[in-house]
Amino acid sequence: MSNSPIESFKTHSNYIRAFALLVYDPTLLRRNQMYATISQRIHGAKIIPNARRDDLDLNQIQRSLHTAWGTETLLQASNRFANEEEILRLSNNWSAVQVYYVFYHSAQALHCAHGHPRPESHPRTQNVFFDQWANRRLMLAPWSFAYGSQGVINVPDGHVADETIHSWSNCEGDNVFSLAAKSLMTTRRDALHECRKRLRDRKLQQRRRAWRAVEEVRHAEGRRPRKEPDFPLPQLTDEEITASDHDMRPYTIMDYLYRLRLKTNYEDSNMFTDGPENEIDSRSVRNALCRIAGGTLLLYEIMIRALIGSRLFDEWVQAWVAHNVPDAHESGLATRIEYHRV
Numbered sequence: 001m002s003n004s005p006i007e008s009f010k011t012h013s014n015y016i017r018a019f020a021l022l023v024y025d026p027t028l029l030r031r032n033q034m035y036a037t038i039s040q041r042i043h044g045a046k047i048i049p050n051a052r053r054d055d056l057d058l059n060q061i062q063r064s065l066h067t068a069w070g071t072e073t074l075l076q077a078s079n080r081f082a083n084e085e086e087i088l089r090l091s092n093n094w095s096a097v098q099v100y101y102v103f104y105h106s107a108q109a110l111h112c113a114h115g116h117p118r119p120e121s122h123p124r125t126q127n128v129f130f131d132q133w134a135n136r137r138l139m140l141a142p143w144s145f146a147y148g149s150q151g152v153i154n155v156p157d158g159h160v161a162d163e164t165i166h167s168w169s170n171c172e173g174d175n176v177f178s179l180a181a182k183s184l185m186t187t188r189r190d191a192l193h194e195c196r197k198r199l200r201d202r203k204l205q206q207r208r209r210a211w212r213a214v215e216e217v218r219h220a221e222g223r224r225p226r227k228e229p230d231f232p233l234p235q236l237t238d239e240e241i242t243a244s245d246h247d248m249r250p251y252t253i254m255d256y257l258y259r260l261r262l263k264t265n266y267e268d269s270n271m272f273t274d275g276p277e278n279e280i281d282s283r284s285v286r287n288a289l290c291r292i293a294g295g296t297l298l299l300y301e302i303m304i305r306a307l308i309g310s311r312l313f314d315e316w317v318q319a320w321v322a323h324n325v326p327d328a329h330e331s332g333l334a335t336r337i338e339y340h341r342v
Helices: 005-023 031-044 060-080 085-113 122-134 176-221 240-248 251-269 278-309 310-324 332-340
Strands: 145-146 151-154
Touching: 005 151, 005 176, 031 278, 060 085, 060 251, 060 278, 060 310, 060 332, 085 122, 085 251, 085 278, 085 310, 122 251, 122 278, 145 176, 145 251, 176 240, 176 251, 278 332, 310 332
Parallel strands: none
Antiparallel strands: 145 151
8 A cells, every 4th residue: 555644544534434434324313313323223232241240350340441431531632622733633643542442441341341351462352352242143333343264244234345445435335334344354464464474484483493403413413514594485385375364363443443553653653644635534534533432432331331230330430420521511421321221
């Protein structure tokens, strides 16, 4: 892909908007119905646990939720106060990072609410997210939507996800699924390329070790030492190439957000600053990121509330809002409270 910030922004802003439309399409319903619509989808999927657990690390669950809520609050605050276009462009670099960490801490909180220890790395948490949503037959896009060795996973009946779509295509209709699929396909493809590079490096190391082992035997026999050859980087066999694809799990929206986090922090930090043509483009991306973060938190809040008990969870919510939100109506968490209940 081109390193041009304009072209990169066109591509990734389209991917971000596609995921946001899978969370909630504001063109279909009034804006204030966002959380009601998402709550209905979650309850309609019949995935909410029926019984709470008692053997839980409640402190860890609460810490993870607090971090996720705080991250969303900072994201929304920057959205309200970034009135100048230059500030909005700069802050969008961090907005992409903040949305990833909403996923990161929410996935860890739910994992702990199921009685498991907190995963302590990005790869493990990304695996947890996949197991929570995409590793089963579940139509709850974008969270259950994934792309693996066999193509897309969990596409609702009547919809098509074409990963051959151009990344700058209009983000509407089935193009929304297709663009989301394209983002996951390219994210997984890049990871697969790195995986195969590591496999080739490993084969090279094995050849060097094998040669050195033979040389040690020769030396023990009193034979003249040889100069170590310059081994070329070996190719993978067809079987190894196929196995590497099948061994890599399907990729989800969280994997894409991690890719975006690395891109904006390290690889292409000027994508959001130099890529947008105008403030409308920057604001559109920011609004989409806020929608993804808010919808994702509602999903996790409903699930965790069922597992730890409604009374305790509601106490946590009320206390956090009281201590951290000057104006409750401006907080995403505060505006979601009524939608936590069945």
